[in-house]
Each structure stands twice: as C-alpha cells, then as structure tokens.
Amino acid sequence: MAAKHSGSAGDVWLRRPARAAREAPPLSRDRIVREAVALLDEEGAGRLTMRRLAERLGTGSTTLYWHVKTKDDVLDLALDAIFAAVEIPRPGAQDWRAGVTALISGWRAVLLEHPWSAALLGRPMLGPNVLARSEFLYATLVGAGVTEPHLTAAAYGLSNYVIGSALMQATWTAQEEDAPRQAAREFLRDNRDRYPVLATHGPLTGDSDWDTSFALGLAWLLDGIGSDEQRTERAP
Amino acid sequence: MAAKHSGSAGDVWLRRPARAAREAPPLSRDRIVREAVALLDEEGAGRLTMRRLAERLGTGSTTLYWHVKTKDDVLDLALDAIFAAVEIPRPGAQDWRAGVTALISGWRAVLLEHPWSAALLGRPMLGPNVLARSEFLYATLVGAGVTEPHLTAAAYGLSNYVIGSALMQATWTAQEEDAPRQAAREFLRDNRDRYPVLATHGPLTGDSDWDTSFALGLAWLLDGIGSDEQRTERAP
DNA sequence: ACCTGAACACCGTTCAAGT
DNA sequence: ACCTGAACACCGTTCAAGT
Numbered sequence: 001m002a003a004k005h006s007g008s009a010g011d012v013w014l015r016r017p018a019r020a021a022r023e024a025p026p027l028s029r030d031r032i033v034r035e036a037v038a039l040l041d042e043e044g045a046g047r048l049t050m051r052r053l054a055e056r057l058g059t060g061s062t063t064l065y066w067h068v069k070t071k072d073d074v075l076d077l078a079l080d081a082i083f084a085a086v087e088i089p090r091p092g093a094q095d096w097r098a099g100v101t102a103l104i105s106g107w108r109a110v111l112l113e114h115p116w117s118a119a120l121l122g123r124p125m126l127g128p129n130v131l132a133r134s135e136f137l138y139a140t141l142v143g144a145g146v147t148e149p150h151l152t153a154a155a156y157g158l159s160n161y162v163i164g165s166a167l168m169q170a171t172w173t174a175q176e177e178d179a180p181r182q183a184a185r186e187f188l189r190d191n192r193d194r195y196p197v198l199a200t201h202g203p204l205t206g207d208s209d210w211d212t213s214f215a216l217g218l219a220w221l222l223d224g225i226g227s228d229e230q231r232t233e234r235a236p
Numbered sequence: 237m238a239a240k241h242s243g244s245a246g247d248v249w250l251r252r253p254a255r256a257a258r259e260a261p262p263l264s265r266d267r268i269v270r271e272a273v274a275l276l277d278e279e280g281a282g283r284l285t286m287r288r289l290a291e292r293l294g295t296g297s298t299t300l301y302w303h304v305k306t307k308d309d310v311l312d313l314a315l316d317a318i319f320a321a322v323e324i325p326r327p328g329a330q331d332w333r334a335g336v337t338a339l340i341s342g343w344r345a346v347l348l349e350h351p352w353s354a355a356l357l358g359r360p361m362l363g364p365n366v367l368a369r370s371e372f373l374y375a376t377l378v379g380a381g382v383t384e385p386h387l388t389a390a391a392y393g394l395s396n397y398v399i400g401s402a403l404m405q406a407t408w409t410a411q412e413e414d415a416p417r418q419a420a421r422e423f424l425r426d427n428r429d430r431y432p433v434l435a436t437h438g439p440l441t442g443d444s445d446w447d448t449s450f451a452l453g454l455a456w457l458l459d460g461i462g463s464d465e466q467r468t469e470r471a472p
Numbered sequence: 473a474c475c476t477g478a479a480c481a482c483c484g485t486t487c488a489a490g491t
Numbered sequence: 492a493c494c495t496g497a498a499c500a501c502c503g504t505t506c507a508a509g510t
Contacts (some may be wrong), residue, residue: 003269027474050503062504063475071456071503122403126420128305131431139433150452151437152444157397157453160404164396167403184362195367195374201387208388216386217393221453263493286484298485299494300479 008080027059030068033077035133037114040078045116052157075120080127081158083107088136095220096144104218111166118170121163146225154225159219169210263295265303269313273350276314281352284310311356316363318350319343324372326392332380333458340398347402351410354403358468382461386405388459397457 025031039048054061068074086106089099108187111117133221134155139152155174172181185204192199261267262396271292275284286307290297304310322342346390371392377390408417421440428435435441 030340049501051501059261060476062506065504066474119355119358122407124407124416124420126423131434135431135434138437142433142437148442149448151444152439152442153452155439155451156404156444156449160400160453161393161397161402162400164398164400165392167399168392168396169479171358171360180360184360188361195371198367198371199377201374201378202370203388203391206384206388208392209385212385213389213392216389217396217457217460220393220457223460223463224363224453224456225460285482287482296495298487301485302493430495 019176025065027057027067029077032057032064032067032074033081036074036078037081040116041114050074053118072123076123076127079117079120079123080129082110082117083127083129083133084128085113086110086133088133091136091139092143096140099140099219099236100137100158100222103133103140104158107133108162108166108214111162112169115170115174118163118167119169128231139224144226150225154221157221157225158218165210165214165217174212241415243311263293263299263303265313267331268293268300268303268310268319274294274315276352279436281355286310287370289357304465308359310374312359312363315353315356315359315361318353319363319365319369321349322346322365324369328379332376333462334342335376336373336394336458337454339369339376339380340394343369344398344402344450348405351406354399354406357399357403377461386461390457391458393455393461397453401446401450401453 032053034051036048039053050064053065053074086103091099091100093099096169137155137158138151141151146154181204182205188195188199188202188204195202268289272289275289275292278357286300289310290300322339328445329335373385373391373394377387382390383449417440424435424438424440426432431438
C-alpha cells in the first residue's frame, strides 16, 4: 500500500525525475507570460484560463499562483510583453513627424498581430515596454516644440486614435470570419429605407482599406499637431 | 406532506399570487435590458452575472434564457440601449462641422456616463440606436461633400477617436479611485532617470483636463476632414 | 523556495418538467 | 407561452501539506 511517491529501497531508478527533462525548463514568470501570449494568439482571450494555461505548462493551475498574483496579472504582463516588438526609433534620427509615424505604425502593427490585445486596452498600461515607448513619444513631441495643452492632447490623441482603430479593425476582421460582416451588409441592404446613406456609402459597402483609412486620419492629426507647434514656435 | 405548491381545499387565499403585484411587471426582454444597465452602472461589468441579474428581477437565472439567447446578447442589448440618450441633430439645421461635433460629443458623454461601456466596444455595434447615429454621421459627411477614400477615413477616424478617448479616460478615472493614478505618479517620479520626459511632462504630472484634450484632437480631425472636402469641392 | 491536491464559492447554459 | 429546478461542465483562488 505504498503511497504514490513514497520511496522504497532501490526504486530511485524506477521513479521518473521529479521534473528535469520532462517538461524541460522550470516554471517561471517569464515562461508563464510567453505561454499566455502563445495561448492568446492561438485561441483568443475567451479561452485563456488558469487551468488551461497551466496544462500547457505541464503543471497544476494552482502552481501558477506562486509566480503570479492573479489572472489579471497574467493579462497585464502579456499585454506589455507584446510591445517589446515595437521598435523605438533612434531619437533625433529623423524629423519628429517621421519618428512619431514610425512609432504609431509599429504600435498599430502589434495590436493587429495580436487581435486579443485590443480588447484588453481598457486597463492601465504601465509595463516597462509600454512606458519606454510613451517616453519616446513625449520626448519627440516636446523636442518638436509642442507645449501644453497641445502636448497632452497630441499624445492622448495619437494613442486614442491607434487604440480605437485597432479595436475597430480587430472587431470586424476577426479570424477570417466573413460571416458577421456579410450578415451586416445584408441587413443594411434589406433596411436601406431606414439607413439610406449607410447602405450605399457605409463602411461595409466597398471593401474598405483599413491601411489607407488609418493613414489619412493619422495625417490629419499630425497636420493639426504640426500647425499648433509652428504657431507656438513663432509666437514671441 | 403536501408539496410546496400543491393545492388543498380553501388555501387559495393563503397562497401568494403566482406573480401579480409581487415583483410588479412581468419579465420581458426590455425589463431585462433596463435592469442590466442599472446593474452595470451600479457595480460594473465584472459583477454582471446572469444569476445576479435574475435575482434583481425576482426570478431564477435560467428563466432569463427564455427572453435572451446568451449573456453576450444582454451585453449587446445594454450597449445599444444607452445610445438612445444621444440626441441626433436635425439634419441640415447647422453646418456639417457643428452637427458632427454635437453628435460626437453626445456619443462621448454617453460612454463616460456608463464607464463599463467603453470596455465593451470591441464587439460589432449593429443595434438600431447605434445605426441611426451612424447614419446621421455618414449623411452629414456626404452632405458636406466628403468623398472616398476620405469619407471612410473620416467616419472611422471620428469613431475611433471617441472610442479610444472614452476608453482611456474611463480607465484612468475609475470611480474616484485616485490610488492607481497616485501610484503611477509616484512610480514615474521614482524612475525619472529612466523616463525623464514622462516624469516631468507626462499626462499624470499636471491634472490633465480631459475635456480640452478631447476638444483639441477633435478639432484637428475636423480641420483635416474639412480641408480635404474643400480640395475635393474645388477640383474639376 | 517551489509545487501539489483538495476544496470553496462561484460561473453560463441546457433541459426535462411544470403551469 | 412562459417559468422552475436540478444538473453539467466549467471557472479563479485559497490553503494546508508536501519536497
């Protein structure tokens, strides 16, 4: 009646190593976050569960709580982790407009590559990767001569615009499923008397090009920021 | 050993009415949605549960499924419901810029009044209230002479901007809790060597005025949309 | 210092059954 | 047509216990 792991003489060789080269590397916060990102990429936010995450890591779900305080922590860490992929332009290597455009585009690319991320943006983003990129944004704007209240408006405006755009695009291009988009199109066509303009000019009528839409709006914002900056520079 | 609701002679007067003036109005999809909005307003999205919602309505949770297909349905319906409060300007009563500004401002006001809503924007919004307001937006822009690809860019840009702004503001002004904001401020101060610009010019340094920030960014977008419109009008 | 298992207090949803 | 109760297959998280 030996219990599961009780030792009896000479059975060392029969027992499999406590862990070792079974699931390979030991558990760590870093490994948890990497696996969480992989899980989110493959299956979406709805399927991220402490139990399922633990299973992929070869442990019980309760073990995760030694490395991480809550599931929300995992989400915060995963969200910050993906921003490591956004390259920070070398400061001053180009004019402010090119630098900001590069950063914002990289930001957007990351959000679209990990569609689950857009829905998580409603939480404070204070991870080191996000902060480093915000620092560059502010530094570039300040360097361009943008001052309050335009500075805050510019930084927020640009961030809000990428976030909103990514959220909208991720919503409507969810994993190849053209079904909801198709259904919406049909609904508008069937109700063209109630929504005449939407039915004929709406975003679902042509195959709207997300990239050029985004670029146009970004240019408008940059124009505005630039004109205020010039005005400020010229003032005594 | 009479079971709970079995009748025995003369006990009609003793039994409370099956429903009647107990919880007042009968259950209906409309009542469910209204109660859901109230629950969300009072306690936030994290506490909306089919069981808790049913309790507030005086029924069992499983009863809700007769009127509604899933919990997601409840969320979709609640989200659309709050947009009924956004007044649609009378078409042509003012110039396009004033009309658009009024609509977008009303949109923003609703999102901020119901802070839980911002986090739910990552789902297709095809309810009648939202559609009616989108129709006005498109109609106004088309009436102003905005044409593709600027039309889609303008409509999306404005929507994305409000959504992003409301999401950001709702994130950072969550129910009077100044604690996280204060903690973030301290963190940046303590790490001013790593984030020099953020620490001195960042959004958390002064008490940023959300309203003027929003207004500035909106003006930049409208300027951009307007300039493109003029250019188009003038072209042969 | 790290990992495990059992357990608690919940979830959304289905379905046979009642009126 | 509408409502109920029991039940299923999950959740996040805690905690005493192991090594």
